[in-house]
Amino acid sequence: MAMANNNTPALRFPSFTEEWEEKTLGEVFKTYSGGTPDTTKKKTYYGGTIPFIRSAEINKEETELFLTQEGLENSSAKLVNKGDLLVALYGANSGDSAIAKINGAINQAVLCLQSENSNVFVQNFLLHNRELIIQKYLQGGQGNLSGEIIKSIRVPFPSSKEQQKIAACLSSLDDLITAAVERLEGLQQHKKGLLQQLFPREGSNTPELRFAGFTGEWEEKTLGEVLSYIQPTPYIVESTVYDPAGTPVLTAGKTFVLGYTDEADGIFTNLPTIIFDDFTTESRYINFPFKVKSSAIKMLTLKDDNNDLYFLYSLMSTIDFTVGAHKRYWISEFQNLIVSIPSLPEQQKIASCLSSLDTLIAKQQERIALLKTHKKGLLQQLFPNY
Known part of the structure; x- marks a missing residue:
């Protein structure tokens, strides 16, 4: 390992000692952007075989739109190559x-560098310094970049061999992340399929897939018959200036853990x-102490011991419910939804199956997070400060 200066990184592979040479991307790369064929000529310019790569699709293997050869030739769209x-x-x-994953054409919102x-080396440099570049050239993160x-x-830039060494290291890590993400997606698809089979479809009182020993129709009940709700007011956090540790402050949405608090009450x-x-109808199963931030959160608990809470949580995730107006839904609509419920032993069997799968999914998500954190640390060490 070598000590960092302005043009060398903190971490280097053995045998590389030369200082890196600073250049602009314009000095090193041939650059160009594309254009968009006339959208009024969709029949002749669109629907062909040339993938049309727009800015949100630069990292994808498929595109929403395809151009014809005529559309390409009669526009400023430019071809790019995989890699x-x-x-x-x-x-x-x-x-x-x-790094382009397919051959295709780009529009004016995409710049190609060759x-x-x-x-791979340069792309990782740009990835590592993206926020600094945005801050420098797009005040407040708004506006557009330009080719210039x-x-x-x-x-x-280090030597070509050192570039390749760094690129190979980061590509190997990217491959691990990609494989981990694909496994996660496989687990999530498996769960989606199980949910469709383990719970009755609309109009039916029995599921397609049942565990051995269970027969007979499930009983129809409303959610309000099996679940009680608790208002959140006593449990709302007083300060939203969060701590690095303590009692988690939760939301039912994707963020889930908003932060931590040292508040001892509530x-x-x-x-x-x-x-x-209550507004989005999103839900989470929780088995650890917590506080909440929003008065929109209701806590749902079992009314009696005749049902399994994890089963009911899983059942709720299968409900096709459309959120319309901005209003509270539990009391007005959601608790009145009719659902089919089996005996407690069958509920527990289904809950155990889905809980085990959710544990695998959670562990895979943690693995992906660790790999991404490891890559972030490597980027900080393998590239000089911007």
Whole structure:
């Protein structure tokens, strides 16, 4: 390992000692962006065989739109090759970069960079410094980048061999992340299929798939007959200036853990419970003490010991419910939904199966998070400070 200076990284592979040479991307790369064929000529310009790569699709293997050869020739759209370096100039993902996974054509919102240098090396440099680039060139993160801006970015380049060594290391890690994500997606698809089979379809009182020893129709009940709700008011966190550790503050949405608090009062401990967002109808199964931020969260608990809470949580995830107006739904509609429920032993069997699968999914998500954290740390060490 070598000590870092302005143009060398903190971590280097053995035998590499030379200082890196700083150049602009414009000095090293041939760059160009594309264009969009006339959208009024969809019958002749669109629907062909040439993938049309737009800014949100630079990292994808498939595109929504395809161009005809006539559309390509009568527009500013430009062809790119698999392996080219692409940068999104416009849109919500402005500043994102990727290695093209397919041959195709790009529009004006995408910049293509081609050179003899390692595209993977440069793409990882851009990935590592994306936020700094956005802050420097897009005040407040709003607006568009341009080809001239990207070409003006100064990048420290090591020798070609060191570029390839770094690129190979990061590509191997990317392969591990991709494989882990694919396994996660497989587990999630498996669960989706199980949910469709383990719970009755609309109009039926028995599921397609049952465990051995269970027969007979399930009993129809409303959710309000089996679940009680608890208002969140006593459990709402007083301060939203969160701590690095303590009691978790939860939401039912994707963020889930908003932060942590050291507040000792008003901690919900009637566990397990289901937290239910009254506005979005999203829910989470919780088996640890917590607080909440929003008055929109209701805590759902069993009315008696004749049902399994994890089964009911899983059942709720299969309900096809459309959220319309911005209003509270549990009391007005959701608790009145009619569902089919089996005996307690069958509920427990289904809950055990789905809980085990959810544990595998959670562990896979943790593995992906660890791999991404490891890559972030490597990027910080393998590239000089921008």
